[in-house]
Amino acid sequence: MRVSLPLCAGLLGLALPLLTQAGAQSATPHTAAANAAVLQQLDFTDRRAFEAAQRGFIASLPEGVIKDAEGRTAWSTAAYAFLQAEQAPDTVNPSLWRQAQLNSIHGLFRVTDGIYQIRGMDLSNMTIVEGDSGLIIIDPLLTPATARAGLELYRQHRPDKPVLAVIYTHSHADHFAGVKGVTSQAEVDAGKVQIIAPEGFLEHAVSENVIAGNAMLRRASYMYGTRLPIDPHGHVDTGLGKGVSAGPRTLIAPTEVISANGVRRIDGVDIDFYLAPGSEAPAEMMMYFPAQRVFNTAEVTSQHLHNIYTLRGAEIRDASLWSRYIDEVLEFYGERSDILIAQHHWPVWDNAEVRHYLAVQRDLYKYIHDQSVRLMNHGYRPGEIAEQLQLPPSLAGEWSARDYYGTLRHNARAIYQKYLGWYDANPANLNPLPPVESARRTLDYMGGMDALLQRARADFERGEYRWVASVMSQAVFAEPDNQAARELAAAALEQLGYQAESGPWRDVYLSGALELRSGSPAPAELDAGNQDLLQAMSTGMIFDLLAVRLNGPRAAGKQIVLNWQFTDSNEQIRSNLQNATLTWLPDRRAESADASLQLTRATLNDILLRRMSFPQAIQQGLLRIDGDQARLFELLGLLDEFPASFPLIEPLR
Structure with missing residues (x-):
C-alpha cells in the first residue's frame, strides 16, 4: 500500500539540484539582445537593496555548506559562487541575476536590539527574538539541518539561551518543517517550549496539498528546478530565495493557537499578533514588536511580486483581500514601524521607506486584481488579459514589484480563473x-x-x-x-x-x-520524514486520500462495507464502497459490515509509511479482523498507485 503525502507548498522531497543539463545551448543573439535590453529598462545603478540586505551582518557559514546528521549535504551556498560576477551572462536575465545576488547574501544578521535573523540559509528566513530568559524562534526553516545550523551560528555570537517558544507564521512547509532542529517533541510535551501558530494552521499544514499531492509534487520539481544544475545555464534562484534545502520535514503540533488579533507576552516580550487568513496562505499571521518598533509581515509582503497562483498548482489566492491586509498594516502600524522584516528576503529600514514599501505592495496586488477584472468584464479572455496587462510606471519601476516569483502574466490569468473558471465561453473550447x-x-x-x-x-x-x-x-x-x-x-x-x-x-x-x-526522472520514494505529517493528519483525511486512489472503473459493481476501530484514538469509522465510490463516516458502525477491523492509528501510520503491510500487521497481532478479511484485501486491490514521475512535457504512455 503506497501513499503520497507532500507537506506543503509542493516542497516535500525536493533535493538540491545536482544534475548536469545535457545538451544545453548558449544564448542566441536574440536572447542576448533581449537580456541586454533589460539593462536599459531598469535602474541597475540603484544599490539600496544591497545596502539593506547587508546591514546588520554578523557572520556567515565559513564553508557555505550544511550537512545533516548522516553527513549528507542539506544546503550549499558555495554552489552559487558563480553569482559573484557583477555582470549577468547572456543566459540569465540581468534582473533575475540581481535578485539572485541579493538572495545569496547569507548568514546571521542583527535587525535591532533583541531581534536577529538567519537569512540565505534555506528558502525562508528564521527570526530569533531574545526574551528575558530564552529565545523565541519564528519560522524554523524547511529542514532540521538548516534550522539547527542557523541556531548554532546565532549561538556562536550571542548568549547561549534555551529556546522557549517557536512561532509558525503560516502553513507552508518552509516556515515550520525544520522545527526539530531547534526543539524536540519531548521538550514541548514537558512544557519547556511553546509552539504558537495561527488559527487553522494544523489543518492547512497537513491538508492543503495532500489530496492532489502527487501531482503537485511532480509539478513542483519544475517550479523549483530540482533536477537542474546550479549554474548560469540552469538554476540560479527561485526569486523567493536561493532554493529548497534537502532532508526530512518535521512538524510539532501547536500548543497555543492565535485566534484573535492582540498582544501576547512571551518571556517578557510583547508581541502584537495580526491575523491574515486567506492571503498568501490559508492560515497566516503577522506580528508587531512595540518595544523595538519592528513589524514582521511573515510572507504577506516580500521583495517581489508573489504568486496569486503558484505554478505547482494550488487554489487561487484572493489578491483583493491580500491587498486589504497590507493596507490595514500600513494604516494601523505604518507610523509606528521603523523597521519592517519578513520571513523571506531582507528588511526595509527607516519609517518613510517602510510606508512607501507597504503602499507599493498594497497597490501591486490590488492593481492586478482590479485591472484583470476590468478587462474580464470587457470580454477579454485569460490569454488576452495576460498579454495586454501592464503595471503603471510608478509600480513597474519598483524592484519590490518585479516578476521574480509570481508574474504579472500568470497572476492575471489566476484572477480570471478565480471568478470565471477555466472555460472562456468560446464554445469551441468547451469540449x-x-x-x-x-x-x-x-x-x-x-x-x-x-x-x-x-x-x-x-x-x-x-x-x-x-x-x-x-x-x-x-x-x-x-x-x-x-x-x-x-x-x-x-x-x-x-x-x-x-x-x-x-x-x-x-x-x-x-x-x-x-x-x-x-527523459523524466526515476520514481521518487516516499520519504520517511513524512512521519510527523502523517501523525498530524486526522484519520478522516487518510480515508479521503484513500478514496481518491480508488480506481472507479475497476470498482464498478462492487460493494464492500468495513468497520474500522482505532483503539488508541478511540475512533470508529464506517467505510462504504458502493457505486464505484468510497465514502466514510465517523462515529459509525455498520451491523451488516463485511468485516470489522481493530487496530491502532499508529499501526495504520506504519502501514502507510510502508514499514509493514496489512498481512504483516495481522501476523504480528497488530490488526484483528472479524468477518471476511478477503473483502479488505479486495478493497486494497482496487487502489491505484500514483506514479511519482509522470511526464509533463510529453504525453502519458
Whole structure:
C-alpha cells in the first residue's frame, strides 16, 4: 500500500539540484539582445537593496555548506559562487541575476536590539527574538539541518539561551518543517517550549496539498528546478530565495493557537499578533514588536511580486483581500514601524521607506486584481488579459514589484480563473479534442512533421521562441519519439528560460528542456520524514486520500462495507464502497459490515509509511479482523498507485 503525502507548498522531497543539463545551448543573439535590453529598462545603478540586505551582518557559514546528521549535504551556498560576477551572462536575465545576488547574501544578521535573523540559509528566513530568559524562534526553516545550523551560528555570537517558544507564521512547509532542529517533541510535551501558530494552521499544514499531492509534487520539481544544475545555464534562484534545502520535514503540533488579533507576552516580550487568513496562505499571521518598533509581515509582503497562483498548482489566492491586509498594516502600524522584516528576503529600514514599501505592495496586488477584472468584464479572455496587462510606471519601476516569483502574466490569468473558471465561453473550447489527438490532427493540417520542422526552425532563427515552443509541443505530443522535434522544442524552451525574469519561469522552461533531452526522472520514494505529517493528519483525511486512489472503473459493481476501530484514538469509522465510490463516516458502525477491523492509528501510520503491510500487521497481532478479511484485501486491490514521475512535457504512455 503506497501513499503520497507532500507537506506543503509542493516542497516535500525536493533535493538540491545536482544534475548536469545535457545538451544545453548558449544564448542566441536574440536572447542576448533581449537580456541586454533589460539593462536599459531598469535602474541597475540603484544599490539600496544591497545596502539593506547587508546591514546588520554578523557572520556567515565559513564553508557555505550544511550537512545533516548522516553527513549528507542539506544546503550549499558555495554552489552559487558563480553569482559573484557583477555582470549577468547572456543566459540569465540581468534582473533575475540581481535578485539572485541579493538572495545569496547569507548568514546571521542583527535587525535591532533583541531581534536577529538567519537569512540565505534555506528558502525562508528564521527570526530569533531574545526574551528575558530564552529565545523565541519564528519560522524554523524547511529542514532540521538548516534550522539547527542557523541556531548554532546565532549561538556562536550571542548568549547561549534555551529556546522557549517557536512561532509558525503560516502553513507552508518552509516556515515550520525544520522545527526539530531547534526543539524536540519531548521538550514541548514537558512544557519547556511553546509552539504558537495561527488559527487553522494544523489543518492547512497537513491538508492543503495532500489530496492532489502527487501531482503537485511532480509539478513542483519544475517550479523549483530540482533536477537542474546550479549554474548560469540552469538554476540560479527561485526569486523567493536561493532554493529548497534537502532532508526530512518535521512538524510539532501547536500548543497555543492565535485566534484573535492582540498582544501576547512571551518571556517578557510583547508581541502584537495580526491575523491574515486567506492571503498568501490559508492560515497566516503577522506580528508587531512595540518595544523595538519592528513589524514582521511573515510572507504577506516580500521583495517581489508573489504568486496569486503558484505554478505547482494550488487554489487561487484572493489578491483583493491580500491587498486589504497590507493596507490595514500600513494604516494601523505604518507610523509606528521603523523597521519592517519578513520571513523571506531582507528588511526595509527607516519609517518613510517602510510606508512607501507597504503602499507599493498594497497597490501591486490590488492593481492586478482590479485591472484583470476590468478587462474580464470587457470580454477579454485569460490569454488576452495576460498579454495586454501592464503595471503603471510608478509600480513597474519598483524592484519590490518585479516578476521574480509570481508574474504579472500568470497572476492575471489566476484572477480570471478565480471568478470565471477555466472555460472562456468560446464554445469551441468547451469540449476540445484531447491533447494527443489534437496534436496529431494539427500536425496533419500543417503538412506533416518535416514541413512543421522546416517552418519552426526558420521561426526559431527569427527568435520567435514562444511560438516555436507552442507548435513543437504539438509535434512532441503527436510523435513523442521524434528526436528532431524534441530537440527543437527543448531549444525554444531553453531560450525562453534564459530570458525569464521569474525564477520559477526559468526553472520551468529549463526543466522542460532537460526532460525533452534526457527523459523524466526515476520514481521518487516516499520519504520517511513524512512521519510527523502523517501523525498530524486526522484519520478522516487518510480515508479521503484513500478514496481518491480508488480506481472507479475497476470498482464498478462492487460493494464492500468495513468497520474500522482505532483503539488508541478511540475512533470508529464506517467505510462504504458502493457505486464505484468510497465514502466514510465517523462515529459509525455498520451491523451488516463485511468485516470489522481493530487496530491502532499508529499501526495504520506504519502501514502507510510502508514499514509493514496489512498481512504483516495481522501476523504480528497488530490488526484483528472479524468477518471476511478477503473483502479488505479486495478493497486494497482496487487502489491505484500514483506514479511519482509522470511526464509533463510529453504525453502519458
